[in-house]
Amino acid sequence: MAQKTASQGIDEYRAMLADGNPAELFEAKGEDLWKKTRGPKNASLEKCDLGKGPGVSKGAFVELPRFFADTQRVQDLESRLVTCMEALQGFDGAEITKTPFGRGEQINVTALATWIASESKGQRFNLSQNHQQEKTFYEVGKRLFYQRGGTHDFSCASCHAEEGKRIRLQDLPLLSKRPGDGVGFAAWPAYRVSNGQMWGMQLRLNDCYRQQRFPYPGFGSDATIALSTYLGVNAKGAVSVAPALKR
Template sequence: MKRLALAIGTVVVACSAMAQKSASDGIAEYRAMLQDGNPAELFEAKGEDLWRQKRGPKNASLEQCDLGKGPGVVKGAFVELPRYFADTNKVQDLESRLLTCMETLQGFNAADIAKTPYGKGEQNNVTALATWIAAESRGMKFNLPNSHVAEKTMYEVGKRLFFMRGGSHDFACATCHGEDGKRIRLQDLPNLTKNPGDGAGFAAWPAYRVSNGQMWSMQLRLNDCYRQQRFPYPLFGSDATIALGTYMGVNAKGAESIAPAIKR
């Protein structure tokens, strides 16, 4: 009987492992099929047009916006953000840097844009711009600078926030993304305390969400993570989300960007 019980147990474990692998493979195949017609391409086109279009109170384009590689240089900028900018004396991610450029070059009010409800007005345009800029670095490796004292500080703050538990459910980012082999609803959860690999975690956003038909930038992804943890919803472009982006981005060094990706 002991041998029979052991044999049955082995079969159950093996079947469970096969089912897990099958589910993961099935989701990967599903995404691959959708990728050919990824609606993110529509946001890319809109973002490229917005970059060159003269808009705002100053009737100017964003073509002189410095994303870290010099005024107007877009290719390769995404995989080096967040980073320190001397003109603002801040570490900024892509979205917060775009707000700075929209304010200084075009005359928009960055604070008003940050307060705009998701998916409306200029905040929707920021998402489209971020999608196009990310696409210009698709296939490149993440290599965030981490030498300036402000960058190092943001990394350490992001690390502490990543492991900080709170909210009504006592959750932290690390609850879902702090170790290998975790899953939720048949979906693998990447370990973001280290390089999760090409196209995983930080290297996959902005992404189009099939489940709700929306385009999400990394800012929006992090804000929704806080919502799910039952934390107060962060302000768009908050220092907390930029610090988390710095922590994950530095950890993702060498990972290949597939953004804009497609998600369930």
């Protein structure tokens, strides 16, 4: 019998765990948080507009980041949720964005993002490029993707712009071409088995900057949203598998 490759072994490992993906616990928590009255205003998030109208969750994830007229900026899922938590529930958005990942309301933002992502599972990514800001964010994200720097002179492209690359036993998805790779951008939020944590795209990008030896970007920064816009537009046509299971 032919020897299995490392990636085949990892795929089998993921398949064995998939039926009991702990992300389901975060999904349930996120749905509860969406409907629960909370915050200084004692309100729910059921009127939150994620781009498809107040309260509509299905299909929103695969169209984000996008431009929102009320904030006059391009937002991804997590930054948009913070906007809704601030406007509808009275939370301090600035306080949430500066809270470390995995603490306080950041935990709830991750759970909410996990549930919203699950509402679009199986749908194809189709980010808008109609508004000038959306086009600008795509171009800025592209430049950031190829920008080299840090002590190791790395860029996002160092790992994700060529076929056949991997780190240790992990195959690295190609993220610079259309249609995007469904195991890349289209897989986050995801539960990471190696550290027992649920990661949204903001934390995923933050950790990529760490590995590049760059300073951490701010939560919901224009830089992270621009990168997400670039990756999301490149992922056009890819099927969302989020929330996924990662090593």
